Amino acid sequence: MIVMAFGKFIGQKEIKRRLSVMMQGEPSQSFLFTGPVGSGKRTIAGELAKALVCENPTADGACNNCNCCRYYDAGTLPDVVRLDGEESNIKVADVRRTVVSGSAMPPQIARRKVFLIDCDKLNEEGQNAILKSVEEPPAGVVFILMAADKSHLLPTILSRVIEFKLVGYSEEEIRSIVKTRYGDIDNGRLEFITDFSAGLPGKAIAMCEDEEFGELRDKIFDIMIKMPEKSYTDILYDDFAFWDENKSRVDDLLVFMLWVIGDIAMMLKAPDSADIRYKDKKDEIRGMISRHSYLSTTRLGNCATAVNEMIRGMNVNVNYESACCSMLLKVHKELRQ
Ligand SMILES: [Zn+2]
Incomplete structure (x- = not known):
């Protein structure tokens, strides 16, 4: 995992600006990140989750230094809960167990509990199961939803979230993202991958791998x-x-x-x-x-x-x-x- 804060995330200036403003207050709403597969929704949604559980967050997000940040980076912080999964549909029983029961329990280490939910894998039944929790999150609970296609989300969910829509990346931004991870990539390959990625950093990274x-x-x-x-x-x-x-x-x-x-x-x-x-x-x-x-x-x-x-x-x-x-x-x- 690459440790970053909002400022280190390449591109998406407007989202970073809004997140910075938000971090200066006490964010307690539910959020939705939208953008095509490979656009970096998970990465930036993860950065927000980390900032929300960090002990010393700044306008630029998590401190990357406190216990919560360290546990988060190691993937062992129990207060950030992910609901995704390999299958195309998350089972409604898993939704109930993870989200509905999970959000009723207070956070264990951090000051908040954050749920990161891949809504592309939630059918209508699954969405109905999280509806009540997203509408009225228990104190200290924040929901961060992600969707490539928000048209299949229930209007009641959409009306309760603040949306961050990822925009396309310039070729220069894609090059920077690839170079940050693969510093020694040769120029021919970098150009080719940038071209092929069609503005999607996730696609560029998958090609490097x-x-x-x-x-x-x-x-x-x-x-x-x-x-x-x-x-x-x-x-x-x-x-x-x-x-x-x-x-x-x-x-x-x-x-x-x-x-x-x-x-x-x-x-x-x-x-x-x-x-x-x-x-x-x-x-x-x-x-x-x-x-x-x-x-x-x-x-x-x-x-x-x-x-x-x-x-x-x-x-x-x-x-x-x-x-x-x-x-x-x-x-x-x-x-x-
Ligand atoms: Zn921290």
Whole structure:
């Protein structure tokens, strides 16, 4: 765990400002953090929870030094209770036991008891179970709710919480977040991850931890760049085998495909373009273009269409094998003379 206070949390200036103002009073309301998966809701909600149990909080949040902060960092503070879980729905019995019974007990060590609840996993029954507690929290109890999608939250819950909506991160903010954790990351990889994360730090961090990610990215490039020289059987055996083995990563593979196609098209039009995704592979793209002078933006446009068809197909659960073979063969046809 990275020890921080509000000020060290990168981005989200407005939320940090509001939290600082709030910490100068005696916060006792219930809160809701909203933002897409990977936007940092848990991290900043956790910082608020820690500040609320800290013995010496400041406007910048927890002191990171007192007993409560230390227990919190070690994950052993009994007064911060998390309700999330692996399953898509938290069982209502767990909700009752953890929240309803739990909030009736006074805090053990800290001056408050804080409940952090992942509302994306609470169905209507679960929400009804916490309703009364959120509406009228017992003295010394604070609820911090988190939701990617607040549209499924009961209006009665929404009316009782103060919302903090996370906004998108700039590329510069994503770079800083990644560098804070992975100081020695090389620049090419950092750029690539920043680009791929689409403004979501959680996604950028997951990619840094994902050793396969770089390999998949390079393998797709390799498949595409060699495609004009390949035979029909190479595609159906070797390339398809790779796609088949990495079926669980299809979403990433399809994005990489679109990136390579986009980069080749871009360099056809502007050979010195700095605006490409595979910046480290410029020479190889240039080589491919010079070897195959028939390549055109129309052909590459058709390749992108084939990939997009597969993306749409995946969304409606078409057969993976046939969608994948069909896409690969269409792309092959366009890239061959
Ligand atoms: Zn503290």
